[in-house]
Structure formats: C-alpha cells, structure tokens
Amino acid sequence: MSVRTLNYTNRQRIRREDARIKLREEKNGILFHASLRLIEYRLPGNAHVFVEAYRQTQYMRFDFGQVAAMRVPDDCYLRDFDFPEGILFRVKIVTTTDPHGLLLAEADQIRPRRSEDETEDKRPLLECQRSRELGNEVWKIDFSAGVPVILLNANLVNALALERDPVFTALVAPTALRTVFMKIVENERDWDEDDMSDCRSQWNYFARNTLRMPELPQNDDGDKCDDWINDATRSFCEVTNAVDLFNRYWTGAQEQ
Secondary structure: OOOOOOOOOOOEEOOHHHEEEEEEEEOOEEEEEEEEOOHHHOOOOOOEEEEEEEEOOEEEEEEEEEOOEEOOOOOOEOOOOOOOOOOEEEEEEEOOOOOOOOEEEEEEEEOOEOOOOOOHHHOOOOEEEEEOOOOOOOEEEEOOOOOOEEEEEOOOOOHHHHHHOHHHHHHHHHHHHHHHHHHHHOOOOOOOOOOOOOHHHHHHHHHHHOOOOOOOOOOOOHHHHHHHHHHHHHHHHHHHOHHHHHHHHOOOOOOO
C-alpha cells in the first residue's frame, strides 16, 4: 500500500523536468549549466534562487538571482570538485522578506546529465563513485546524499573500471545490495511507492519485478525482515549467477 507524506510547511516540490542540470568537463575544470522553469509555481518574484552542488562533504552554492529576474552566475565552474561522478544538485527558492530565508520550493538529489541523450532511466540503480575520503578502505556503501552509492577509493588504479570487473561484481554487489535492502526494509515506510523519482521506490520496483520478491514486510517483524533480505540477496545472486562469475575469472593461487 502506498504511503503519501503531507507537506505541512506548504513547501512546493519542483519537478525534475523543471530543474535540469548538465555537466561538461573542460580543461579549466567541471562546468555546469542549469535550466530552470519556475513560472508555473506561482512564487514571489523577489524570492531568491540558489543552485547547490554537493557530494559527501563537498559543497558549493551559486546565486541565480530572483525568480522574476534569474541570472546565470559569471562563474559556474565546480572548482571544489576534482571529478564529476557522484555530484548531485539541489535548487532552493527562499524568501527575501519577513520571514527571511523561508524555503518556498525545492528540488533535491538532481542527477546532472553528462550528454544530451542521457536520461534517468539509463542510469544504474547503484552507481560507483570515486572518493578521496576512504583512507585505506577499498570501498563502502554511502547513503549521505540520500541515494545509495558504492564509493571506490580514488587512490585505486583505474578505480571506476572495478565496477565492470566480474570478480568485484560477484563479491561486492550482493553485499551492497543486502546493505541497501536492510536500510529500506528496517526503516519506516514514509514514502510514496508510486513516486519513481524516489530511490526507495526504484529499489522496491527492482525487488518486485527483477528479483520476483513479495511485498516488503512490516519493519516491526524482525524475523520476516531478515528472511526477506536474505531471500532478496539470494535471488540477486541467482539472477547474476555470482558463483559462476567468480569461478570463471578468479586467477588466484591453486590448491597445493
């Protein structure tokens, strides 16, 4: 059953199609372009428009002027980011009069396009991203941006090629999937399951349609939650034939 949340602050949610971001890598760095359509949201003309880029602890804010007179900043280079993957954006519309700074409308977790023909439905459900904040960890699951991602240590040689490596896939993907489902199953069902812009709805759809899993159990039944997570992980390993993947490509030491 779908659960719809109520917006008690009357904050408007800006649709993704009305807040599009495109990234381009240039010799001077990573440049972004924002295309914002706000006219139908009936926002005050003097409300301020901000575009924010973020990834883990990295953050930059750009002033796009007022709703009635939006202007592109002179510098839209993401100078605090050294590589493009994993950068997300949010758009915020805030008041400039009393009460000052009230959030009127927002779009969050906007994934930028890297090319004209790139769309949301072409993106992987669980992306790999480089990170310089892992110390000596090779990888970990991160939820800080609101969507689960696999962080790969940026100091690894050709880090992003790992996601295409069969051995890495066979070993990491099932554990990553188990962690994501634990996060979803054991928390409150406070999202709209019909809203496919929500990553929890996307994972629920994946479980039901690809892994052929039954409806998510209630989070107050620990045994059913554990069984569901175990079954989902086992089903994923069957679908990907994880053991065969590993055996065909493993070139480790042979038995003595």
